Amino acid sequence: MSTATFGGSGLGPQAETTMRHYQSQLQRRRLYTVLSILIFAVLIVASLDFANRANSGKFFERLPYLFDFLKTFSPDSPMEVFRAMFDLPSPLADGSLKYDYTSDRIYITESLYIPHFIYQLVVTINIALVSTLVGSSFAFLLCFFASTNLVGAGATRFVVRRIMEVLRAFPEIVIAGLIAAILSIGPIAAIAAITIHTIGALGKLFFEVVENADMKADEGLRAVGASWLERVRYAIVPQVMPNFVSYTLLRAEVNVRASTIIGAVGGGGIGEVFRLAIGRDHAAKAYAIIILLLVTVIAVDQFSAWLRRRLTHGAPLDIAKGVA
């Protein structure tokens, strides 16, 4: 895309002027591009330097040892990972916690048991599911009061939107920590933390969907004298429901990840078990959990994507927005 070829190409005086304008604008744009790239480069170098200084291990000193950890932290045999996953007794058992897979079994009957990690995984998934259900219900109730097309731009909208913002931005670990201090550590704290975040995050997405709804149906209902509640129920809800469901499914995916992380900071479930396993150098257990988590996350993502496709009939959805 060189500009020189236009030079002596015999353009008329008017085209000549246009060309000049175009070229000066192009130059200015290039200048801006170069400048912003420079600013980004400076920012990122400064940030990396700051990060490196703040870190306890220095990046370039530690880089050669990156995979040392993998070398030393490997299970004695692949079978060990399998045994740890399903709580089978290990031939290496020496009474230490590292090779003790059997004592954490959750017995249902005398002989039938649920392996410990799978039980913890079920706990984590249930935490995610419960908080998604409860959170999306509250978000559903709130979102209509935050939509300009339903309540106007008055005080209601302002208050509800600010509430959602605070719920969304409030650090999850603080909610979990506060509730853990009152109720004792466990899944309830994780559920509360994730639910509160879900209300804020989904509420925002929901009211944006409601604001983009087609208001003709609402007008029709208004013309026959329907009340506000009836208009919302019969004009808005049927339009927005497919989008609501897809965003909720997307949030469920995000929440499965969130509940593992919150678990690691004291919310129970697989996250906590994993943190302990990696902290105590129990390689076989850690790898068993990594495999379980990988399989779960892929399964949940695939299932939710399949369900979303069925429900929205292929309408595209802004995935990134749902993540934020």
Added chain:
Amino acid sequence: MHSTPLIPLADRARIETQYADVLQRSFLQRFGLLIGLGVVTLYLALSAVFFHVVPALQAAQWDRASAYLQDWVSWRAQPRLRFEDGKVTPRWTLRGQYPEGAEIDWLRPRADGGYTVYYGNAENRLEVTPKRVDAIIGGVLYPVDISDTGARAPDNAPASLRQEGEKVVVRYGFAGQAEIRASQVYVQRRFLGWANFLFDTRSVFWGKSFGELAGLVVSGERLDPALSNIAAMGRDIWHNTTWQHGEIFSQLMQTLVMAFVGTLLGTLAAFPLAFIAARNITRSRAANWGMKRVFDFLRSIDMLIWALFFTRSFGPGPIPGIASIFFTDSGALGKVYSEAIENIDEKQREGVKSLGAASTLVNRYGVVPQVLPVFVSQSLYFFESNIRSATVIGAVGAGGIGLKLLEAMGTNADWDKVAYMVLLILGVVFIFDNISNTLRWKLIGKQGH
């Protein structure tokens, strides 16, 4: 609403057949919602049993909850008044809010060697002497006798003055409380606000009013000969030992750096890889499929796993945080980007191609202009989300404000500091949400995303 309109039978039959899908709905259409709600309710009830919600709520310590929540906006001074050699001596904990020998207006020495503790006004106070403590509640005096075996409340004591075993507890509501024991009185005096927020007790500026401080800034002698007053104030605030402003600021910056660098590097990595993964750009099924599985793999390994793994390699700090955000996000962004590329309008590419441009130029002028605004908007969403993730990741061991929050919560005594950090985080999240919203709006207008 329920009047029956008169419709001729013939019409009725015609309408019924014509609008069969409206008038005769299937079982699932009629009761689906109800069944769904029933299933959800049942599931939630079962979960409540599974997670022991009811026993946990019954065992909950609600008095603690109110105390902790009060701690968010107020502070407690907790001297112990010890009875020693027939006198009363105040003792402060290490985290004392007063410097040695400070004059405290609510804790006054008495002529006989005792102390008077004021709970707001003269009608609510505690006269502490080694032999007897007089609790004055609402202007009425209740003497509490102290012997070697313990304290004993008078018989006519009100509900706010209670005998608990060998000690007597006096409650003055928000203003505080006191535990009277055989050898000492635990005083707890609560004030609204955050104690020593600007200057700690070691600072020369401690205990000065805003007027005095303003006077010192404008004129007045240097309290520290080496520095001007305003510089000395800045130094003292920054190095405040109880509130650790400097330390907390640095941790907050670490969290921000984690999110910023992680997302930016993830974006830079995902950008070229997305072109390989897109069906319409790279005409190799194997390459498309392989790249997409790589994205799935990176994305599916939980951020927690990456964080713990890199913390083991690099030690606690922002680098593991950056690395874990980078790895998950290059997967997630790669997937989102490649989908965006697959949905482009092919006409522009064909146009550039028909001019005989090389394949890089075709992509540069046929694809990038279409997808760049979308890419930037997606990355901004991920950045917003990552500021929050970085807080939690930090708590797992990657450092930053998350770890600081976890430490402050662990002591159960620093809830005011937790509130301070939460306010900082909320502020930062709001600022960056607004910046990214503005950028997005400038890039693609309000309708797009």
